[in-house]
Each structure stands twice: as C-alpha cells, then as structure tokens.
Amino acid sequence: MIRRPTSKPLSFRAKRWLENSGWYTVMIAFALITALPFFWAGLMSVRENSASIFRKNKPPQIVPYPGWIGWGEGYKIALKEGGYDVDSNEATKDRPAGHWENYGPRYEKKLQGTWLEPYTFPVTTQNYYKVWNDINIPRYFANSLVVSLAAVFLNVITCSLAAYPLAKLHFRGRNLLFSLLLSTLVFPPQLLFIPLYVMAVKVFAFENTFHGLVLPFATSALGIFLLRQIYQSIPDELLEAARLDGASEFGIWRRILLPLIRPGVATLAIIVFVDSWNAFLWPLLMLSDRDMFTLPVGLAFLRGFFSGDLRTVAAGIMIATIPMILFFLAFQKQFIRGLSGAVKG
C-alpha cells in the first residue's frame, strides 16, 4: 500500500503547515515591498484629481471603480456637460474628436452605504490620453527597441566570432590577446565616457544617431569570456572530424559551433538587451533631438515636461514599464537562466 502524505501524524502536518505559513508570510512581505511602488504609481496614473490617496483620520482610497473613461479630446468639456462624444468626421476646431463618458454614478449607487464605500475612488483614462498625445512614447519605445536589438545583434556576432579562436585555435599571440582582454574588465566604463564623448562629438559626429548609441558598445569582453567558456566544453574531436571532411574554419563555426553554443548566445543576448534597454547616461549625452530619444531619456524628459502633473508622469511610467514586465514574464526562464549561467560561467 502506498502511504500518502496525508496519512502522516497530525502533529507533523500541523508543524509543517505552521512552518510553511511562516515562509509564505515572509515571501508575501517581500513581495509587497517589491510590488507596492509599482501599484502606487499605477494608482496615481488613474486618479481623476490630485487629492491624496491617504487622508488623515479617514480611510485610504485604494479601491478603484470606473469614472471618466474615454479617449481623445474634450475631457474638460465633458466634465462641464456631463459627457462628450464627437466623431473624427464631425470634429471642428472648437469640438475636436473624442469620447468621454462618466461611469462613476452607476457604481457610486451600488457602493453607497456598503462598508467598501469610503475606500473607493473613480478611475479615469485621461492621464493616459494626455501623455500618449503630448509625448511620443511609442516612438521612444521603437527607438529603444532598434538600439537594443542592434546592440544584441552586434554583440552576438562579434563575441561569438572572437571567442572561437580564443577557445579552440592555437595561434601566435593568443595568450597576449587573452590577457589584454582580461585587463579591459578592470576599467569602469565611466572612465571612458569622457574621452568617448569627445571622440563621439569631434570625430564621429555620433550625436543624435542610433549607431552612435550602439557602436561604442558593440562588443563586450565579458561576452567573449562567457562564450569562450562554452566553446571550451565542445569536444575537439568534433572539430577535427569536420576539418578532415574539408570544412573551412568559418564553415565549422557557422554550421557546427554556432548551433551548439545557442544557450550561451541566449544568455549574452538577454544581458546585452537589458543593459542596452536600460542605458541612460550615454544616450542622455548623445541625444538632444526629441525624435531620437530612447525610453529612459524620454521618461526623464517627460518628467520635466509635466513637472507639476504627477498623475500624467505616472501614466507615462506605466506605459513604458508594462511592456517590459510582460516581455520578462514571457521569457522568464531565459532571463533567470541567463543570469544564473553568468554566475556558473
């Protein structure tokens, strides 16, 4: 007979339950610390007015219900007239296209008198429309994507090429080049930003170009190390056999090695992508043309642009971060494997 865990003595189960709930408490506490700032920004981004969520001697307004929902112009008119509905084909200068409707009263009626009522507040989409309309966030998004993907592509190519001879070929100067490469890891990139900046401005005219954001970071010594490690784990016999069959070194690299090091390439790609996507100082130095902004530079700009209007800034942050969170959730395994791979390597 198979003993099921439920048949264990009660005291054991009680003890385990107690222990597990202790761990869950700690995990939830940490989860709250991680998640609360995001939720807070999320709450700010849908507020109709700037009155604070926390109030002295009154319950906090933390439960949202639909209020002024809509898209387009005419929000202010809607507030006065109780609604706004102008199609794009009937729009005039005074009455531009937009649709706004207040769902608030419907829900207020339902909530009235319930214990939940003092905790609720109406939600609006106005802040999102405003930031979407005034700041070209999709454009910044596309810029960031182009720059990051280009950086990934170049890093993968240059690192996977350079790591191969360092791992598998015996040639003159290998040790020298390898120690040269090692030494570069010691220098902080910030040391280089000053001469790089001078070079970028005076020699290459990198300002307001995408290649100016990518080229200085198109390879990475760390990436070469990472891939070298993986090449080394491939048996030499495989290469010898291919050479006897008359394959060229490039052919061996392209057809045999590249498919074999794919997990390492994925790790490198993720590390480079996240670094490049989040890069701030270099793009800040290079970009002054608003159309060329990457997302972090655009966000920093947005903050100055709407300085007083925190709700709109919050909406901008949400638009910028949610896709990245979704992207992470979709590729969670690869992200985490990538990082732990970096430790083991």
Add this chain to the structure above:
Amino acid sequence: MVTSTESVTQNSTARRRGGMSAMERRRTITAYVFLAPAFAILILFLFIPLVQVVYYSFTDYDMLRSPHWVGLENYQNLMHDDLFWTSLKRSFIYLSVTPVLIVLSIALAIIVNRPLRGVNVFRALYYIPVVISAVAIGMIFNFVFAEPAGLINGLLRQLGLIDTPIHFLTDPDYVLPSIMAVTIWRGLGYYMVMFLAGLQAIPEELYEAAAIDGANKLQQHLHITVPQLRPVITFVAVISSISALRAFDEIFILTDGSGGLLDSGVTTMFYLYRQAFRFLNIGYAASIAVVFTIITMIFSLINLRLLEGRADD
C-alpha cells in the same frame, strides 16, 4: 643518429625564429580574422580612449580650444577640492549597500529555494525590478518618497505614526540614504537569482549529514550554506560594490539632475558627470576619473584578497 637530432634541433630553432609552417600561418590568419571585429571595436572605443583620458587629465581642455598641457595642475587642484573629497566619502558610504544586499539576497534566495507551492511566482516577482530601467524606478520612487502624500509619508500619517512628513529627498541628511534604499530595492532580485543558482549547486547530502549530526537549520546554513556559497558571495561582493561606486542613474533622477540640496547626493560619479558634461572641464574631470579608477581598483583588490583569504582557513 647525431645528424637527425641536429636536424630536429635546427628545425625547431628555425620555427622559433619566426618561420611558421604553412598550416600554422593559415591558422593564425584565420584566428585574427575571427578576432578582428571585436578587437577593432575594443581598440577604437576602449584602448584609445583609455590612453586619451590619461592624456586629458594632464591638460586644460574645454572641447572648444585644443587641449593645453598643464602638467600635474589638475591633480594638485583635486587635492584641494573639498567637494571631491566629500563626494569620495559619499561614494564609500554608498558602498554600505553591498553587505545589506548580500545578506538580504542570500536570505531571500534561501527562502525561495524551498519547494513551496507557487514559489516560482514569488521568484519572478522579486526579479521584476531588474528589467525596469533605473530611470523609471527612480521616478516611481519619487512618488514613494513624496511629501506629504507619497506612499511612505501618506501611509505613516494615515496610521498616525507621524505628524510632519519625513523629508526623504529634501533633507540633506536623508537624500543619500533614500537613494541607497532604492539601489538596494532594485538589486535584490538580481543577486537573489545569482545566490539561488549557487544554492542549487550545493549537494543535498551535506545537509542530510549535518541533520544526522544534530545540527539545526540555522547551524546548517551557517556551516554549510555560507561556506559553500563563498565563491558566489565573493563574485557578488565585487560586482555589487563596483556598481555601487558607479551608481549614477538613481542619483540623477531622484535629485532632479541637480545632485541634491547642498550637493547632498553628489557622489564621485555624479561629480565627474557634472565637471565633464555640465561644466565641460574635460581635463579636470579626466583627472577625477583617473584617481577614482585607481581607488576603485585598489578597493576591489583588497576586497578580493579579504574574501578569498578568509576562504583559505
């Protein structure tokens, strides 16, 4: 016999003198072709700038006129620049995020290493801040720290714990600790994943043996987990302290690009940024970069020695 040995010796000396066999030559050429793209970029954007920054540090340069040699003047000025020394002190205060990060992220890794139901959800959640840019995080924390209605001040006031708001970003004494808290919050998930990988590499038998010997959970962690994790701890200590010394984005965003009231958030990195790219004192900033790099390297070496030395006993 004698002749054949001689010929072998001759042959090998000839090769040592530079005569490569055709195959050897071809292999070397192939190797350099593979290395060329990466090294072209490294030479252009790393080795040349490295030489340049040292050169600039001996000049007076504002990018308008050509660099003008001043010898050690920048370094002499640096010695008497109070703000530089204060900023250096702040950079080292900033380093105290490292031990906090290590302890917290090991604890977190131990917790999420347990085979609990739904533990993957928590792991993912803790990791999310890593993929968000420091700029967005800085802006979110502007709301968190805001007064009087930010998350923390609002909550504390709601609970009746405070009457006057805490000036997280406007009191010079609180600016740096507040920004450091953001750095810790942001890095926790990142290092947690590293420690998790380290934990999963520890053989289960070690714990079983210790349990048989009567060691409790805490003793097990102290005598098995920590020593086994030592290589990862060393690695994390080095990279997290280097990134703490280089922290910039959070400081820039949370102080509105100003460095904070009375320069209270000015670390050496921020000072370097200001001198170089705000004031265009390229020569002076280069001397800051050189000195700071040397200090960082010495610090990393000591750090490595201490951590690895302790592992020996």
